[in-house]
Amino acid sequence: MIIRRAVKKDLNKVYLIELASFPEPWSREFFAYFIEAANTVFLVAVEDDVVGYVIWMLESTSLIKPSDGLNIGHLLNLAVKREYRGRKIASSLLSELFKEIGEYKPVATYLEVACSNQAAVKLYLKFNFKIISTIPKYYRVEGDAYLMVHTLI
Numbered sequence: 001m002i003i004r005r006a007v008k009k010d011l012n013k014v015y016l017i018e019l020a021s022f023p024e025p026w027s028r029e030f031f032a033y034f035i036e037a038a039n040t041v042f043l044v045a046v047e048d049d050v051v052g053y054v055i056w057m058l059e060s061t062s063l064i065k066p067s068d069g070l071n072i073g074h075l076l077n078l079a080v081k082r083e084y085r086g087r088k089i090a091s092s093l094l095s096e097l098f099k100e101i102g103e104y105k106p107v108a109t110y111l112e113v114a115c116s117n118q119a120a121v122k123l124y125l126k127f128n129f130k131i132i133s134t135i136p137k138y139y140r141v142e143g144d145a146y147l148m149v150h151t152l153i
């Protein structure tokens with residue numbers, strides 16, 4: 001398996017995994033946007049074909065600017081093709097992601113995950129994300145979400 005940056009020709013495969021993975025999937029256009037967006041790391045895991053992906057974006061707020069040296073990232077999406085789960089593909093994607101985002105020197109990366117999604121919550125806890133709070137009714141279908149944060153300071 002290799003992990004590499006996503007390119008346009010990966011879009012269809014990524015989108016099919018998304019559709020099979022989430023009750024409220026992103027649109028195809030969202031993925032197309034993130035392939036080209038600035039300050040974004042969009043990685044795919046490839047084993048013959050695309051079998052997983054992760055998307056991270058540098059957060060830009062009016063309060064904290066990159067020049068303040070306080071970069072914060074948002075882990076936006078992560079999924080692995082069903083037949084390939086349980087083979088450490090998400091773990092490999094996250095390990096590679098943390099290397100790739102090093103150039104932004106983020107002090108923290110945050111994410112939202114459905115409280116009911118035990119597999120993902122366990123994965124993130126393993127990668128030293130901490131549960132900070134619960135966001136009620138964050139998802140229309142899955143309901144409440146945890147806000148989880150990984151800090152480097």
Ligand SMILES: CC(C)(COP(=O)(O)OP(=O)(O)OC[C@H]1O[C@@H](n2cnc3c(N)ncnc32)[C@H](O)[C@@H]1OP(=O)(O)O)[C@@H](O)C(=O)NCCC(=O)NCCS
Nearest residue numbers: 021078079080085086087088089090091113119120122123
């Ligand atoms: C969550 C998901 C990305 C995990 O992918 P994966 O490649 O199977 O994960 P890994 O094999 O790297 O597992 C790493 C760790 O995650 C946890 N984990 C993964 N699948 C699990 C499961 N079914 N049940 C419990 N823990 C699980 C475990 O801690 C595991 O470590 P261990 O095997 O040493 O116990 C995958 O199940 C998926 O795509 N789910 C649907 C989409 C999704 O929920 N994405 C996250 C949204 S925020």
